[in-house]
Amino acid sequence: xxxxxxxxxxxxxxxxxxxxxxxxxxxxxxxxxxxxxxxxxxxxxxxxxxxxxxxxxxxxxxxxxxxxxxxxxxxxxxxxxxxxxxxxxxxxxxxxxxxxxxxxxxxxxxxxxxxxxxxxxxxxxxxxxxxxxxxxxxxxxxxxxxxxxxxxxxxxxxxxxxxxxxxxxxxxxxxxxxxxxxxxxxxxxxxxxxxxxxxxxxxxxxxxxxxxxxxxxxxxxxxxxxxxxxxxxxxxxxxxxxxxxxxxxxxxxxxxxxxxxxxxxxxxxxxxxxxxxxxxxxxxxxxxxxxxxxxxxxxxxxxxxxxxxxxxxxxxxxxxxxxxxxxxxxxxxxxxxxxxxxxxxxxxxxxxxxxxxxxxxxxxxxxxxxxxxxxxxxxxxxxxxxxxxxxxxxxxxxxxxxxxxxxxxxxxxxxxxxxxxxxxxxxxxxxxxxxxxxxxxxxxxxxxxxxxxxxxxxxxxxxxxxxxxxxxxxxxxxxxxx
Numbered sequence: 001x002x003x004x005x006x007x008x009x010x011x012x013x014x015x016x017x018x019x020x021x022x023x024x025x026x027x028x029x030x031x032x033x034x035x036x037x038x039x040x041x042x043x044x045x046x047x048x049x050x051x052x053x054x055x056x057x058x059x060x061x062x063x064x065x066x067x068x069x070x071x072x073x074x075x076x077x078x079x080x081x082x083x084x085x086x087x088x089x090x091x092x093x094x095x096x097x098x099x100x101x102x103x104x105x106x107x108x109x110x111x112x113x114x115x116x117x118x119x120x121x122x123x124x125x126x127x128x129x130x131x132x133x134x135x136x137x138x139x140x141x142x143x144x145x146x147x148x149x150x151x152x153x154x155x156x157x158x159x160x161x162x163x164x165x166x167x168x169x170x171x172x173x174x175x176x177x178x179x180x181x182x183x184x185x186x187x188x189x190x191x192x193x194x195x196x197x198x199x200x201x202x203x204x205x206x207x208x209x210x211x212x213x214x215x216x217x218x219x220x221x222x223x224x225x226x227x228x229x230x231x232x233x234x235x236x237x238x239x240x241x242x243x244x245x246x247x248x249x250x251x252x253x254x255x256x257x258x259x260x261x262x263x264x265x266x267x268x269x270x271x272x273x274x275x276x277x278x279x280x281x282x283x284x285x286x287x288x289x290x291x292x293x294x295x296x297x298x299x300x301x302x303x304x305x306x307x308x309x310x311x312x313x314x315x316x317x318x319x320x321x322x323x324x325x326x327x328x329x330x331x332x333x334x335x336x337x338x339x340x341x342x343x344x345x346x347x348x349x350x351x352x353x354x355x356x357x358x359x360x361x362x363x364x365x366x367x368x369x370x371x372x373x374x375x376x377x378x379x380x381x382x383x384x385x386x387x388x389x390x391x392x393x394x395x396x397x398x399x400x401x402x403x404x405x406x407x408x409x410x411x412x413x414x415x416x417x418x419x420x421x422x423x424x425x426x427x428x429x430x431x432x433x434x435x436x437x438x439x440x441x442x443x444x445x446x447x448x449x450x451x452x453x454x455x456x457x458x459x460x461x462x463x464x465x466x467x468x469x470x471x472x473x474x475x476x477x478x479x480x481x482x
Contacts (some may be wrong), residue, residue, distance in 0.1 A: 003395045007178045007357040014205050016028075016431055016432060017030065017031075017426075017428075017431075018430040020032075025280075027280055028280065028284075030431040030432075030434065030435075031280055031284065033431070033434060033438060034120075034148075034283070034292075034293045034431070034433070034434055034438065035116075035283060036121060037111065037116055037293065037438055037441060037442065038119065038120045038292065038293065039116055040114035040122055041119045041123055041441070041445070042116050042118075042119040042120075042192055043241050044338060044445070045119055045122075045449055045452060045453075046453075046455075047119075047125075048081060048119060048317070048452060048456070049115065049119045049122065049317055049321075050117035050123065051456070052122070052314045052317060052452075052456060053317075053321070054315040055314055055319070055456060055459050055460075056315055056317060056318050057318075058459070059075060059314055059315050060076055060079065060315055060318070062074070062075070062076065063466075064306075064308070064311060064464055065307065066306070066307060068306045069305045069306050070134045070138065070140060070305065070306075070307070071140055071303055071304050071305035071306060072094050072140060072303045073304060074304070074305060075304050075305065075306060075311070075312060075315050076123060076417075077304075077393070078300055078301045078303055078304035078312065078315070079301075079315050079316070079318065079319070081300040081303070081380055082297040082300040082301055082316065082319055082380070083319060083322065083323060085383075089435070091239075091323055091324075091328050091331060091373075092239065092331065092348055092351055092366075092369070092370060092373065093187075093334050093348040093351075094285040094286060094328070094411065095107060095110070095285065095328050095331045095335065095351075095389025096331075096335065096341070096348050096349075096351050097285060097286075098110060098282055098285035098332075099332060099335055099336070099341040099350070100280050100341060100350060101281045102263045102278040102280070102281030102282060102450065103264045104260050104261045104265075104332070104341065105261060105262075105263075105264030105265030105267065105277055105278035105312025105354050106265075106278045106279075106281040106282040107261050107282065107328070107329065107332030107336075108262055108264070108265035108278070108282065108284065108326050109265060109278055109279045109283060109286070109335075110282045110283075110285055110286040110324060110329070110332070111279075111324070111325060111328070111329050112282075112323070113282060113283050113286035113290075113321075113324070114286055114290055114320045114323075114324025114325040114328065115325055117286065117290045117292035117293070117320040117324065118292070118295045118317040118318075118319075118320045118321055118325075119317065119318045120292040120441070121293075121297065121317055121319055121320055122314060122316055122317035122370070122413075122452070123288065123289075123313065123438060123445070123448050123452075124144065124292075124293070124295050124298055124310070124316075124421060124441060125297065125301045125309075125312055125313045126309045126310050126313030126314075126316075126448055126451060127147045127151065127298075127309075127441065127444055127448060128142050128143060128144065128147050128295075128301060128302050128411060128441065129142070129302060129304070129306070129309030129312045129313065130147075130151075130152075130307075130451070131146055131147045131149075131150040131151045132146055132147075132148070132302045132310040133417060137370075139395075140302060140303055140394075141214040141297040141302070141304020141387065141390070141391075142166075142296050142298060142299060142301075142303070142374050142387075143166045143167045143168075143172065143384075143387050143388070144298055144433075144436065144437045144440065145165040145172065145294075145387075145388065145391045145410055146165065146293035146375070147163035147165075147298070147393070147440055147444075148161050148164040148436060148437075148440050149161045149162055149164075149165035151438075151443075151444055152164070152165075152442060152443075155443075162181060162360075162441070163438065164436040165210045165391070165436075166391075166392070166457075167435075167436050167461040168295070168388075168433060168436045169186075169386070169389075169391040169392050169479060170392065171388075171429065171432050171433040172295075172296065172299075172384060172385065172387070172388035172433060172437075173385055173388035173389050173392065174429055176192065176331075179243035181310065181321070181413075182205075182206055182209055182374065182378070182411055185206050185370045185371050185373075185374035186206075187348050187349060189291070189367055189370075189371070190329060192364055192366070192367045194354060202436065203412055205412075206413070208410060209374065209375070209378070209411055209412075210408045210409065210411040212409040213378045213382065213411065214378055214396035215374060215406050216255040216375075216379040216382075216403075217378075217379055217383070217407065217408060218401075218404055222320050225398060225482040234360070234372070235369050235373055235376065236301075236327070237371035238368060238369040238372070239327075239331075239366070239367060239369040239373070239390055240330065241365075242355055242358075242362060242365050242366055242369070243330050243333075243334045244330070245334060245362075246334040246337060246338060246354060246355070246357070247330070247334055247337060247357055249358060250337040250338070253474075254333065254337065257333050257334065257336040257337045260336060261333070264278065265278050265279075267431035268379060274405045284322055286290055286328070289325055290319060290320035291319075291322045291430070292319075292320055293434045293438055294431075294433045294434050294437065294440075295433060295434070295437035296381075296430075296433065297316065297319065297407050299357065299383065299387045300380065300383070300384070301315070301316055305413065306453060309324050309451065309453070309462075310451045310452045310455035310456075311447075311455060313440060313452060314455070315450075315455075331351070333471075334351075335350055335354050336349060337354075338353070338354035340353035340354045340357070342450060347371065350355045352366060352367075370427070372428060378411070382404065382407050382408075384401070385407055386404065386407075387402055389403045389405075400411070404457070409424055439447050439464040
């Protein structure tokens with residue numbers, strides 16, 4: 001059975017990452033599919049990813065909070081919930097795999113892609129909030145499938161919206177299979193503890209992880225928001241503390257490490273085939289880290305209490321800034337400083353080895369962070385997958401419970417697969433989800449630009465009240481349509 005899954009995943013990955021000519025080399029077409037809109041939107045929106053950061057932090061601090069606005073959680077909780085699905089093993093294991101596969105230069109391209117990804121994340125979340133649905137009882141439903149369905153209906157293309165929305169919901173449902181988090185947290189535990197990486201130990205680890213994830217997933221989005229509001233800052237602090245200590249101990253070598261990362265990004269000596277190879281690897285890992293263009297985080301942001309879709313879009317642009325531009329870059333510098341990026345395993349063991357250079361107990365600090373990261377990410381993706389499931393099959397207490405139980409029970413399988421199969425599956429699902437999502441972003445780009453610039457202007461002029469009781473931007477009601 002495991003061999004069959006491995007072969008199927010390998011075939012899917014080779015299809016999704018079919019290569020096309022690119023400046024004398026070859027590049028997977030899906031890499032360009034995401035890279036191009038990141039750059040286009042950043043330029044066309046006037047580098048809003050830089051200009052809007054102060055406004056984004058004002059929104060995040062609750063300056064414009066309105067407890068009467070539609071939504072179940074605060075804008076801060078929406079951000080931490082989304083971050084729980086991005087700041088995690090995509091950063092720790094993702095950076096390690098990127099450097100092992102593409103050389104130190106891959107980290108440079110992760111940084112660059114993370115910068116441009118901020119605008120794309122802002123655009124997709126703004127669109128998601130604008131076209132989310134609010135039931136008569138206040139239940140909020142959102143995500144790219146609703147953006148596609150309701151947005152295209154507003155443009156008079158209801159059938160196309162239903163088709164694209166359905167395709168996205170299926171991909172989200174499949175893409176929510178929780179593989180990397182279980183697989184790589186187990187790898188970290190094995191590397192730190194020295195326990196035998198046997199079938200029984202893998203299965204036991206998967207079952208234990210499933211139990212603790214189930215405690216949160218069964219509780220719904222409100223419990224998820226409370227848990228991530230506490231866990232995300234705490235686990236990020238643990239990991240960054242270790243990374244900063246490594247950097248501080250080797251501070252004199254930091255300029256050389258940065259120089260190596262930058263030079264390797266443009267040299268012909270990169271492990272994966274020069275500049276293009278480093279770019280491809282960095283792009284794949286940056287997308288997995290930030291999820292920009294994939295649309296999954298829109299599901300979490302759609303739950304935010306706000307009347308202003310653009311305000312949540314600005315909050316969302318902080319995600320790639322935090323998880324890719326800052327966290328991934330610092331992690332990459334620490335790995336290069338430690339010189340452990342050539343560890344044979346080529347996965348999170350690289351980071352474990354880097355932490356071990358500081359103290360024998362330091363890997364346990366990393367392992368704790370990894371387990372917390374894995375737990376919060378699994379909880380977030382359980383919620384994401386549920387939204388895709390309910391879009392396809394309808395909402396209901398027992399249907400919802402059935403999906404949650406199935407999600408929890410599949411967790412141990414991820415511990416049994418090898419690293420390459422796990423990353424191949426996740427990359428394939430992620431990039432496939434980006435196809436309908438990016439199509440929508442292109443078609444709605446003019447109104448997104450208008451809405452974002454309007455909100456920025458009103459904020460600068462002080463025209464946004466500190467509390468709002470009116471519903472300035474109409475919400476889509478499930479029972480009345482558009």
